[in-house]
């Protein structure tokens with residue numbers, strides 16, 4: 001994990017120099033490695049080495065994402081940054097942010113989402129709603145990776161994050177272990193939206209899209225409580 005640098009840069013210059021030298025020294029002994037290929041990162045690289053970065057499968061044609069929602073629920077836009085497939089490098093990134101406590105990577109990827117996915121279509125949006133984890137799961141993991149993605153995104157696009165508008169009322173089993181049909185029946189009643197969503201235009205954000213059932217269930221709750229427009233956004237989408 002990279003060492004945190006004081007973001008406000010408030011230390012006196014000599015101390016900054018000492019911190020920088022110390023970090024150089026530490027990275028000589030424990031170099032940060034690429035989250036995809038585990039080779040040592042160069043000084044200018046963050047989390048992902050340049051060759052892995054270039055090879056990441058960015059989704060150009062977003063209709064593969066839209067097809068997951070078409071006819072299921074009214075929505076405005078649906079976009080995802082990367083194509084997700086078992087054993088591809090995007091799976092490594094997702095594993096890092098979900099199971100390996102790499103919270104800084106989640107923030108970093110969220111920033112990328114903000115830069116690449118937010119355009120004029122979201123000009124009059126009120127904010128971002130990350131898909132909530134059940135309280136017990138969040139306590140166990142210590143964080144919600146979708147919330148961290150939203151935080152990174154918010155840093156680059158300026159939209160606020162709302163974490164209190166939607167709650168997960170039932171702890172479900174890991175979605176990826178379930179059959180396609182079971183997934184649809186499983187998520188139907190697990191989300192509950194707050195009255196405050198009335199009149200709001202919101203981006204629902206998830207880490208990985210498989211069937212889209214989770215986002216549809218979230219959107220249903222928000223629309224039922226009076227949200228006027230929903231868009232879907234994800235770090236990665238299975239094709």
Ligand SMILES: [Zn+2]
Nearest residue numbers: 034037049052
């Ligand atoms: Zn790499």
